[in-house]
Amino acid sequence: MKPLFLILCYIAVIALPLVLSWLVGGPPRVFHQELASGMGILAFAMILMEFVLSGRFKAVSTDIGMDVTMRVHQLMARVALGFALLHPLLYRGTPAGGPRPWDPTRQLVITTDMSDLSTGIVAYLLLPSLVLLAIGRSKLDMKYETWRWMHGIGALLIAALLLHHTIYAGRYGAQPVMTAVWVAMTAIAVGSLCYVYLLAPLRDKTRAWRVRAVRQMTPKQWELTVAPNGHAGLDYKAGQFVWLNVGHSSFSMQENPFSISSAPAAGPEISFMIKEFGDFTQTIGQIQPGTVAYLDGPFGNLPIDDRPEPGVALIAGGVGLAPLLGMLRQMRLTDDPRQVKLIYANRSVDQIAYRDELGTRNVTLVLSDPPENWQGETGFIDGPLLDRAFTSEDYKNWVFVICGPPIMMDIVENHLLKRGTPSDRILSERFSYD
Structure with a gap:
């Protein structure tokens, strides 16, 4: 039942700003204007939830799988992009201008104040670039770590631009209640990013590991074994994976997901079966015993320990x-x-x-x-x-x-x-x- 609960929570969160806007936004406008606003509201809510979906939260990955959350992250990003691209186009035919004394709720016009519109315009240009870069990443000659930096900073910039645009250029976002809701949702989104890139590495820094051995298994496959350095190790189940960082600071972007190939019952040392493929994996054979390592995890929903099948x-x-x-x-x-x-x-x-x-x-x-x-x-x-x-x-x-x-x-x-x-x-x- 927990996956269903999480899905319902997701729907409720992205629908909340839309429902509240309808309750506090005043008299309705013509249909195409309301549709334009609704698409913009949904797009912004989805974009903010993308931060949470891309975070490493064990409560989600253990029950429904990180791959599922990442797939939803990809699909919802494309839906949000579609809504965002349609949002301004649906305002066509609506009179534009500054505030009118007889139209305090902006039912008859849309704003032309460039200071309010400019942030939305910049976000409108950045969002397709961010999504297309993510879709085509595997075809680009770009290091994974470089792409992660660009993706994270780009998403953060888009969120900040949309927050300003929504509050100052939107009819509904200007309502005090909606301003508070958007600020709170943006803070939660940014907080999830801070957790992944600041709090989790800070925690991992106190639980360092050391490379115990590196052994070549086949011409392009290696076994890397790490041992806990001054702590009890990792509480995991067979079949799970971790984000592995070898030879860098715990705050480094130089980390990759690898499945654990050892068994919990074998002791605190953890082994990984790694195939030479990317920038990091091609250097596995050069790693020396004693090299510091950091593990973020465990994640994954493959474990079969408590399953009843014969x-x-x-x-x-x-x-x-x-x-x-x-x-x-x-x-x-x-x-x-x-x-x-x-x-x-x-x-x-x-x-x-x-x-x-x-x-x-x-x-x-x-x-x-x-x-x-x-x-x-x-x-x-x-x-x-x-x-x-x-x-x-x-x-x-x-x-x-x-x-x-x-x-x-x-x-x-x-x-x-x-x-x-x-x-x-x-x-x-x-x-x-x-």
Whole structure:
């Protein structure tokens, strides 16, 4: 019920300024003017809620998943952009001018005071740039940390501009009650940004970690292990992830999300399975033991510790093995009585990590480019392969945990639903959409 509650809270918050404006704003105007104001109000409320959706709040990520909140963040940003772009266009045909003695509530005219309009105009130009830059980030030759700085500062600037524009140029925002509401909502939005970039790093600074070991697993995959430095460690569940910062200040933007591949039952040290891909991951092999590290987390809703299903299906593609490996290790260390099967896909045999540890019992290895003497499955994880691994009863009664490339996850999820697996027994987390 908590995800539904959070959704209702979100709807209530973005609708609150609209409802209050209707209650305190005076006599209604013609329809197109009211529609223009309504779209502007909704756009600003959504933009302010974007700050909260992009924050790292465990109460949200643990129950519905950070990937879900980030997906909502992306979708709502585009809806808000649409409303914002339409907002001024709908005022066409409305007389413009300064304050009129016979029109104190601005029912007949819209303001032409450039000091009030200019902030809205600047925000109108910045918002599409911010959204388009986020959508096309993966195609740009830009460091992730640089983009984060630009995105955060840009969003903060847009919020400040819209607050001024709403209060001084808007008919409804000028009402004392609405001014107080907008200031309070903006303060909460900015506060969530301060939490992520100031308060959380300040907290993490007192809980430093040290790199314990760096071990190469495959030609492009590494195992990085960190140990707590003077504290008890991290209270996490197998399958969760953290934001990892290695070799920088706790306030640095040089951090990335990585799934934990170790098991809580193994002790306080934490391991990560990391594939060389971006700026940071390509330097993993150069990290020296003893290097300081900071962890922000845990996050994620993949854990299966308290689930009642009699069996657990773990389906991984490439480095997607990381969180599932943590689950498998935890189940083995705690003598978990549930049945478990692992399907693990890679392109070539030299990409298979932890092969000796995984063993062969209830483990299916899949290669898309197998050698001539390969005895395992070939091709990709698809419906026929899943049907060979699982029975009809498995589909209906087991919990399925999926992590890997988006296309693999789509294929697996669609097949599971087709075979009758309830959606609440399909666990996955995604961090790539566009």
